[in-house]
Amino acid sequence: MTLRAWRWSVGLSLAVLAIATLAVPSPAQETKPTATPAPAAAPPADSNYVGAETCKGCHEEQWNKFAKTRMGRLFLYQARDAAEKNACENCHGPGKAHVEAGGGKGKGGLITFAKNDPTPVLKRNQVCLDCHTKGERIFWKGSSHESRNVACTNCHTLMDNVSPRHQLTRVNEIETCGTCHLQKRAQTMRSSHMPVREGKMTCSSCHSPHGSVTPALLKEPSLNDSCFTCHAEKRGPFLWSHQPVVESCANCHDPHGTNHDAMLKLAKPRLCQQCHTESGHVSRPYGPIGTQQKFVMGRSCNDCHVAVHGSNHPAGFRLTR
């Protein structure tokens, strides 16, 4: 597998080499200007709309940045319907009044989406939802964020490419979500953690910030299903089940990070002893002294009770096989 990956890497880099060699314009090569927008940017039939070219006349810098975004490319070059053909005015509103007033801040009743925009958040969000109510955003209305008056533009910026994906206001998801969820952002620094700060996972790997049918805005039908997406070996069902695992992984783990092994909420054996108070070695107050070491050192309870998420072994009723 690794050799194949190497070959892919070498092959792709050679492709890049070829592209780079062909792409750099030479003085003798005819250069072509940037493509002009399609006729979609011409003033629409509705007399209250003025067209994107008119907007560009005064807002060229913003127009140029917008033209490089995904939405900008769609609206300005490949509009699919009349609403998209309105381009800038599709979101900001008809521009005729603004133009006739000579432009300027607050003129013409446009929606600016700026922080000091007097337009209610509900109305601003509806502009986005007029197109973006597909998929998980079906559950936006009544969701945790919507019910607290969070605006789409609190997390997203459409006029510039700040993040590589999703048009976020910050360079990545954890910084964007961490604007309000400071504690969760700090939690990514804990020693036992999922690879969020290493860039291998993001908040949206598990959560759906636009709304969902599961508590904590999780994407999957249950918390356990979210975990099973990557940790399907825990899914079972097993011959011998471990009751708290069946109910919720969060009974023992904190997926945002902890300072205990395997993101457990507490060091073993104390964690297990919160539920296991029985006769025998289970309930002893183990500590760092000689005769008790084998029950507390290393992996502690899991050194024997290794199948703690469930066992499929006929003799595994104590989750030891």
Next chain:
Amino acid sequence: MRSVRMPRSVRMPRALLVVFLLLGAAPEAPAQTKTQTQIGGWNLQGEIESGIQGLPQNPNGTHTPGLADGKFEEYRDIRGLGNDNNSGLFLENLQLRLFRPDEAYSIEMSGKDWGFHTQEFHLLGERLGQWQVGFDWDQMRHIYSTDSQTLLKAFGDNVFIVRGSPGGRPPIPAWNSAPSWSCSAASISIGSSDCDGQISQQWFTGRLFFKLSPTPNLDITSELTRIFKDGQRPFGMAFGSPGGNFLELVQPISQTIYEWKTRGTWARDMFQLTWGYTLSVFVNDFPWVRADNPCNGDGVTTIAGGCAAPGASGQFGTTSLPPNNQAHTVNIAGGVNLPMQTRVNSSLTYQWRLQNQDFLKQTYSNSLVANNVSLQNPQNSLNGNVQTLLFNLDATSRPLAAPVTFALKYRLYDYMDFSDQIRFQAFVINDQNTITSNPLTAGRYSYLRQNADLSGRYQIAPPAALTLGVGWEGWNRSHQWEVTQTNEALAKASFDYTPTDWLLARTSSSMGFRRGNFYNHVAFWEANDNQPPGFAGSGSQLSELRKFNEADRNQYILSLLLQITPIDSVSISPTGSYKNTQYIASGLTNNGTWFNTAMLGLQTVISWTAGVDVNWTPTDRLTFSAGYMYESIFQKQRSRNNGPNDPSMDWISDNTDQFNTYTASMKATLIPDKLVFKLGAAYSQALGRVQQYSPNATGSTVYNANQPNDVTWRWPAFYNQLARLDAALDYTFAKNWTAKFFYAYESFVNADWQTGALTPALTPNGSGSIFLGQNWQNYTAQILGVTLKYKFE
């Protein structure tokens, strides 16, 4: 176990070096009016950044070629596939987009870390607004240990042997001199495994996806994902109970998850509909792992250094590993807009989880099986079948002229385990000679969870909104659980205040009161062991115990977030939260207090946080930010040593975890469009404490074997800290060229008494139990490098 070491002759950096040099040799485009780089009529934009980096200071002071650097590279790869002393050339970032001038079609290619264990690349082709097809590839690794020791030798990937001199096992103390974890042969022939001295996993994830949007209102997507996991992880194996020993070894991992998802969504002005199907298949190439028992001497009567007599456990053990399984999920959901600003959403999801892998034998000790017919498995497999049903109904409405929005939510999640209930007549306890003939049924756990919420949000005035609500959570569990019915009533309030455009305040609070019908501490035995009600036999729960997930509780939660922007260039965001959970012992004699302090189990959890973020942009060329977060989590639990009927043997554990996290960063544009300096720092510190004492405290600090609970001691603290400093200088020396010089410093300190002083053999107190002896080591590392970036415009 597969190694990811690559021969030196095939190295990405050389290919990148060629690219790098050719790019550098390419003539610079003449300065003229803005032009678009083109290839055959297609425009090209993007960037490629490549460079070299090295480690002037090795983590841990030294580096073993071929090994990753423990915690430093837990999820990262700084050295490259060869784990050599210097990583050489690497690809920092690649983002290229080829597109038609009219933006109708485009191809995007991106990637990073090519040539490293964490490499990724992405390919996307699309017809803008109509269809997309793409492929993602990602590699990730997880290092568990680079300092484990063992005398085990691997025979194949899932069999581990420790044959010492013929007919015997090495003396237990010999494990303390074991070499580093390795599968290399010594005195016996070995299979094909190739262990590279570290215990780690490598994940390879490939994803192929397709999206079609025939109209702006309709999306159809399909994606196929394959995750292949290869490597090992730490594992344990027990050799019989009671009084047996255990062995820490590794679990071989060669697992694949296949997932196929297909989705459709149709949106109109007044309603939206979405539907989907997901198939997930898990395949494990290793259904079991086997290892020699360090304490069984192949005929040698005793093993020096701490084993029990050889009859205490078998020659080897066989432990099952996760079985193959699959899940099918179908869902449909929709929303509709109704008059009076009303919206109703609903969803229905049904899932089947199936598992039917053949059981292992109870034991592979032939003499034991031959003499005990009762050890025969009553059937070959589980016929595992769990089905879940999820139903949601949400409605929001603003029916009144007053600015009040009502919200109603209902959620039902039904977990139904239809797997066979198999009754076993006897069990192997000790593969040498011990079975138990107490029949036991492998019971199935099912439950139904329901949530309902009703709230009203009143816009008191334009800047202020108050939300009040009530909620309910109900659980119905099958009779195998201790509590078959719980109900929790919740009251919620939140207040949002935005008096000016420079101040935002959000606060919320909730109270919850959960009560169950009856706590049956012998439910497991009644359901699975055919015992009569009230059974209190060996191994049963103590009657005063309340498992926290089923216990009665009172819970209070409070949170606050402020965002203050006194001037445009400054923003300050203080935040705080408090959560208090008290578990209550229903059914026990209430000794006059609301909280019965005699209850066993988790009693109290109190957590709180306080932090602030500050951002300051004094000029458009200078930005500062800083943040601090403090967190504290306290858990109090009570237990009883060697119960059940002697409260004088009770003990309490107070467990506290505290965290301090500091961040700071600065970005300065020294020369516009030319020279940018960035500085970032992060420091995180965690302290975990456990203090155990007796409620009948005599204050003794001397351990008494006859009264082991009656001593007060504080565990050595769990402590770790991580510090990181990053500095980078970006210099744009030509129109499309930027050089970056970067430096990083990272320091990690770890103190964990459970692993810090651990040796493989804890004789004489380990009773022949063998550890891997792994521990995260402290490290200090410095990284220095330079990259060159070319931007296509």
